[in-house]
Amino acid sequence: MSMIRFSKDHEWIRVEDGKGVIGITDYAQAQLGDVVFVELPEMGATLMKGDEAAVVESVKAASELYAPVSGEVSALNQALVDDPALANSQPMDDGWFFEITLNDLTELDELLDDEAYEAYLAELG
């Protein structure tokens, strides 16, 4: 069964069988505006939690996607590189960035669940 967690930097991770698919949240894409360029990590790269994992450029700003957990990059969404608009139109589905094979499932406990993330957004106003 899969579970989804959120970071305070507005990334989401959907975990199933020790592998997590990572992307940016709907809130993040709305704040960024139209995404025009995405750079993904290298396949097989080892990421530590908090590392800069990907670059997102929108018409307003360039920002980084930070790895919400540690692990090894095990899949990339090439479709997103070809059509960065997917990050705006389907941030939680086809707009995923990359997949990571987690080192340590307990790192997920430090992230927010659905409800906690909603509450965090409400706090931001």
Next chain:
Amino acid sequence: MPMNRTGRPSHSGEGTLPAPFESFSGHRGLRHEEPLIFEIGDARHSGVDIEDAGDFQTALGGLERNGSIGLPGLSEPQTVRHFTRLSQKNYGIDSGFFPLGSCTMKHNPRLNEKVARLPGLADIHPLQPQSTVQGALAVMRDLSHWLMTLTGMPAVALNPKAGAHGELCGIMAIRAALEARGDARKIILVPESAHGTNPATAVFCGYQVKAIPAGPDGRVDLEALKKALGPDVAGIMLTNPNTCGLFERDIIKIAEAVHEAGGFFYCDGANFNAIVGRVRPGDLGIDAMHINLHKTFSTPHGGGGPGSGPVVFSEALAPYAPLPYVVETDDGLALHEHHQGADDQSFGRLVAFHGQMGMYVRALAYMLSHGHDGLRQLAEDAVLNANYLLAELSTHITASFTGPCMHEALFDDRFLKDTGISTLDFAKAMIDEGYHPMTMYFPLVVHGAMLIEPTESESKATLDEFIASMRGLAAAAKEAAETGKTERFTAAPHFAPLRRLDETLAARQPLLKWTAPTPSQAAE
């Protein structure tokens, strides 16, 4: 109507201030629609008569081109008109108010231009014998002297060619100093409000960047900084005044903490305009700082001319400054261009020649024509103008931090909350009012930032006109939100030669090369 992804029209104009009729020519009054040069010219025609070359022997061994090279054939008057019309669509500091925050778009005095055009300075070559360019070397020596005097720093490298290039120069000197003592530190600290070039420079020099958060007052959080310091920190890059237009009050404590941890203090001097003649960076504990001659010292930029970013150094970094620099010898002035002996610790050359000579002349002309008191007054007037705008605008537009500010005032988009109008829309509406918009969405520490820097060049009358327009727009935004008629903003600009451009499409699918239309397209 074409729409971009956010549902805004990508060009508009329907329903807004229609002309009573369309002209037969497609032009509007004496304002001409100007096509691309390839669309005016035709590769089958030529603007000049070139004699037939007749029979000749080529030396190209069969590599000569036989077909057309596809250049548009235009006559001289056609060419002159094309570029003149394009230049008339340009908006620069000579055409109007240009309050682009963080950029110091101040007036470029014509005296600078007159001096720079003196043949003895304008018509010399970098490879000329040094004995024949003693005057030019004296300009470099005098400029160096005054930059060191104004900053209270013992050494200067004139040659960096822009602000970011100056950053590169400063961080390379820091790296050279660390390597000389066998200390391979890995991290550069950069506050959140920094210019984007700061972290880019650090990464380019092989360092990892660690961001330092700002406190609620928009300044560096000293405690967070102290926590981030350690034996692996090579230094900090800090802008003062910072990009929120605020003076970093803790700067001396920051310098002490960084030095105590064995690091160096790089200051981004982009905002030196606010403090020149009042504060000497050398007294604050700074180890290296670039000075944008094209901001503080009024040389043209933003398409008007090249940048120039000399860097001043502390005693600790002075031995590592790049080559060349001017020295006095028994035979007059000379450029020290090569390493001399093992004691010479310079990190080497940064540029091929000596930097932007034309900018040195202009900057020195500016310094000498203003004098010490004049330079001090320009900083005071720049700060006064910014505070006048902050006070007069904050009744209508939400100021991010309570004043007083330094040379620029930071506002955000809270006053547009629930209006359906964004900072971008508001900026586009300013074009209709005849103003180059302020810097927007930077710095990132506030939401929907609007960073306004009036500079000392502007008269009170200009500022008052601007204030009236901005208050008018802010009131119109409120009213538009109530009536639901937000087109004034969301479809702006209405009066510019081109309407709202689709920036998203331009970024996602840039067309960087002109291609000739196919016959069927041409027939349409």
